[in-house]
Amino acid sequence: MAQIKITTRCFRCRQEVDRNNVRTYPTLSKEPRYECYDCYRRNKREPLLAGVEAVPLKKEFLCERCNYRFKSKLKMCPLCSKGDYLIGGTITVRDLL
Numbered sequence: 001m002a003q004i005k006i007t008t009r010c011f012r013c014r015q016e017v018d019r020n021n022v023r024t025y026p027t028l029s030k031e032p033r034y035e036c037y038d039c040y041r042r043n044k045r046e047p048l049l050a051g052v053e054a055v056p057l058k059k060e061f062l063c064e065r066c067n068y069r070f071k072s073k074l075k076m077c078p079l080c081s082k083g084d085y086l087i088g089g090t091i092t093v094r095d096l097l
Helices: 037-043
Strands: 007-009 016-018 022-025 033-036 059-063 068-072 086-088
Touching: 022 037, 033 037
Parallel strands: none
Antiparallel strands: 007 016, 022 033, 059 068, 059 086
């Protein structure tokens, strides 16, 4: 049995791609959109995380008010619940003296 090569245009990169290597996206109009595998791999996102910002990372802080060193995602001391006397970044002994 012979295979017929039908090409379609990717809606992201506008290149002609074999129809066996595309994804079909439904649209509001009757015409579907086609996306090639390379564009899909570059632009894919987790469906549950779509539109959500990146998760903040823990940073190292030192509270000058209560002299407490901690790591947190929030810029607030867990002991005194204030954020006005916080020093961020890596703190060494030389900084404390």
